[in-house]
Amino acid sequence: MVATSFDGVIMPTAPRSGRYSVFAIAREALRQHTGWQRAWASPQPRDRYKVVIVGAGGHGLATAYYLGKNFGITDVAIIEKGWLGGGNTGRNTTIIRSNYLQDPSAAIYDKALKLYENLSQDLNYNVMFSPRGLIMLAQTEHEVRGYKRTVYANNLQGVSTEWVDPQRLKELVPIINLDGPRYPVLGGLYQERGGTARHDAVAWGYARACSDMGMHIIQNCEVTGVETEGGQVRAVNTSKGRIGCDKLAMVVAGHSSQLAEMAGFRLPIESVALQALVSEPIKPCMDVVVMANTVHGYLSQSDKGEMVIGGGTDGFNNFTQRGSWHHVEETVRALVETFPMISRLKMLRQWGGIVDMTGDRSPILSTTPVGGIYVNCGWGTGGFKAIPGSGWAMAELVANGRPGPLAEEFGLNRFREGRFIDESVAAGVAH
Amino acid sequence: MLILTCPYCGVKAEETELQPGGEAHLKRVGPAGSDDEFEDYMFARKNAKGVHFERWRHAYGCGKWFLAARDTATLQVYGTYSAQTPHPPARIVAAIRDVHPDWQPDWTETAGADAE
Numbered sequence: 001m002v003a004t005s006f007d008g009v010i011m012p013t014a015p016r017s018g019r020y021s022v023f024a025i026a027r028e029a030l031r032q033h034t035g036w037q038r039a040w041a042s043p044q045p046r047d048r049y050k051v052v053i054v055g056a057g058g059h060g061l062a063t064a065y066y067l068g069k070n071f072g073i074t075d076v077a078i079i080e081k082g083w084l085g086g087g088n089t090g091r092n093t094t095i096i097r098s099n100y101l102q103d104p105s106a107a108i109y110d111k112a113l114k115l116y117e118n119l120s121q122d123l124n125y126n127v128m129f130s131p132r133g134l135i136m137l138a139q140t141e142h143e144v145r146g147y148k149r150t151v152y153a154n155n156l157q158g159v160s161t162e163w164v165d166p167q168r169l170k171e172l173v174p175i176i177n178l179d180g181p182r183y184p185v186l187g188g189l190y191q192e193r194g195g196t197a198r199h200d201a202v203a204w205g206y207a208r209a210c211s212d213m214g215m216h217i218i219q220n221c222e223v224t225g226v227e228t229e230g231g232q233v234r235a236v237n238t239s240k241g242r243i244g245c246d247k248l249a250m251v252v253a254g255h256s257s258q259l260a261e262m263a264g265f266r267l268p269i270e271s272v273a274l275q276a277l278v279s280e281p282i283k284p285c286m287d288v289v290v291m292a293n294t295v296h297g298y299l300s301q302s303d304k305g306e307m308v309i310g311g312g313t314d315g316f317n318n319f320t321q322r323g324s325w326h327h328v329e330e331t332v333r334a335l336v337e338t339f340p341m342i343s344r345l346k347m348l349r350q351w352g353g354i355v356d357m358t359g360d361r362s363p364i365l366s367t368t369p370v371g372g373i374y375v376n377c378g379w380g381t382g383g384f385k386a387i388p389g390s391g392w393a394m395a396e397l398v399a400n401g402r403p404g405p406l407a408e409e410f411g412l413n414r415f416r417e418g419r420f421i422d423e424s425v426a427a428g429v430a431h
Numbered sequence: 432m433l434i435l436t437c438p439y440c441g442v443k444a445e446e447t448e449l450q451p452g453g454e455a456h457l458k459r460v461g462p463a464g465s466d467d468e469f470e471d472y473m474f475a476r477k478n479a480k481g482v483h484f485e486r487w488r489h490a491y492g493c494g495k496w497f498l499a500a501r502d503t504a505t506l507q508v509y510g511t512y513s514a515q516t517p518h519p520p521a522r523i524v525a526a527i528r529d530v531h532p533d534w535q536p537d538w539t540e541t542a543g544a545d546a547e
């Protein structure tokens with residue numbers, strides 16, 4: 001029963017990280033916390049796996065988890081060029097909601113939300129899911145009409161959302177200034193089940209569960225080439241050598257075009273920077289998430305008390321994880337008008353991530369021109385909320401070699417056939 | 432902030448003065464094109480990490496479309512040039528090769544590119 005090596009130390013295979021519980025905390029408290037194990041193993045790669053997943057962000061890790069859980073496929077390696085969760089998964093503003101307009105979107109985002117509701121129990125890892133409610137402000141007449149339409153669509157889809165008038169909104173968000181004058185608040189689209197979760201914990205929780213199933217998470221290992229033979233994938237070349245595989249899932253967000261190029265095809269994706277910033281921590285002042293799409297800003301308060309602020313994307317292709325300053329300036333300037341009290345806050349940190357944008361602002365879960373290669377990308381500015389649903393649907397696609405009902409509409413062929421899933425309004429602002 | 436010099440009016444324009452227009456030098460496919468060609472033209476993009484040729488409009492200036500060569504991995508600007516060229520002119524290639532000596536253009540030379 002000894003197999004997996006934790007950074008060179010030989011550990012028993014099961015139980016690996018051990019179950020987390022109140023009893024575990026009590027036990028460890030009594031022995032000075034000396035018994036905690038690493039949450040996941042750091043093995044050397046084997047020379048082949050049944051499934052290789054490139055990218056240990058939330059979507060790659062969730063794909064691996066549901067391959068194991070739903071299909072019993074555990075001969076899986078997840079290959080990550082940096083550290084797991086260090087891409088957009090660890091850089092986002094953690095907004096979770098499922099109030100999209102089109103039916104295929106509602107299906108996959110609401111599946112994700114339902115899985116989030118029970119994710120901490122499922123993973124035995126506290127992902128700090130906080131369904132604190134989410135409001136999208138209507139600050140123009142167009143938005144009033146647009147969001148009322150979304151409410152009707154959502155209710156037909158079985159996704160409960162409601163239209164709230166300014167008075168109710170003020171009760172939900174006491175720090176809001178309704179009067180404008182530039183951006184008066186005319187009402188909002190409210191999803192009570194929406195909220196936030198702890199982004200790192202989502203990645204860590206899935207990683208731990210995958211490692212416990214015997215899957216290999218290989219960090220600091222960059223995929224540099226894809227080997228194909230007769231239109232079928234054979235292996236990937238990496239900075240740690242060649243790794244053979246029967247199936248290959250590319251789940252690399254902003255680097256999807258680069259991976260696709262290695263395998264000889266192109267994608268309808270452009271990579272751009274999206275930025276966020278956080279303020280110094282303050283006392284609790286806002287217990288819902290607020291998105292203001294007209295002014296391209298969104299705001300929530302983290303458990304630590306920081307105001308978490310996100311803005312819009314840059315207009316040009318970029319791989320540097322740095323964005324343009326004027327976006328930050330515009331976002332903050334507009335939010336200050338709607339939330340005057342934040343004008344006194346000092347901003348602590350600002351950062352960027354490289355997001356993978358499609359023309360219709362919907363993701364791609366698809367087979368590709370190469371046999372055995374599957375892509376999951378195009379989540380752009382809004383894929384954190386989708387992680388569990390995307391992983392679920394992607395596992396189905398990889399295991400069966402064809403999409404199930406959740407992924408079906410999101411194939412690459414939708415561009416060729418002009419069957420867009422237009423979410424440019426629902427996703428109007430980055431989130 | 433990204434700063435590009437408009438090749439028409441010569442203004443050093445800040446990003447807020449410009450409108451981005453995506454990948455440059457796309458070959459237009461007409462009604463006679465196949466579905467494959469059309470899909471490629473409409474949607475497939477290089478999205479290069481490194482040297483990238485792209486369209487910009489001097490929106491709050493002379494209003495004209497021009498082209499820029501930029502590095503998406505470093506944000507270095509190699510230069511801007513007229514939109515009336517089938518591919519980037521020699522001085523742009525030279526500016527790129529100053530930084531990436533092994534860089535190879537993926538087009539075949541045609542007459543008229545250097546007329547700018």
Ligand SMILES: Cc1cc2nc3c(=O)[nH]c(=O)nc-3n(C[C@H](O)[C@H](O)[C@H](O)COP(=O)(O)OP(=O)(O)OC[C@H]3O[C@@H](n4cnc5c(N)ncnc54)[C@H](O)[C@@H]3O)c2cc1C
Nearest residue numbers: 055057059081087088089092093095223353383384385431
């Ligand atoms: C500032 C910001 C705010 C956001 N806010 C929200 C929000 O509030 N709500 C929401 O739902 N979404 C939000 N998003 C979007 C969300 O973060 C992403 O859609 C989601 O995290 C994508 O997850 P992923 O697993 O696909 O990608 P990532 O987490 O980026 O993971 C991809 C991984 O692939 C690795 N990789 C790339 N190339 C290679 C290679 N050659 N070899 C090996 N590994 C490789 C990368 O290192 C990376 O770790 C935001 C994004 C940003 C940047």
Ligand SMILES: [Zn+2]
Nearest residue numbers: 437440489493
């Ligand atoms: Zn000009």
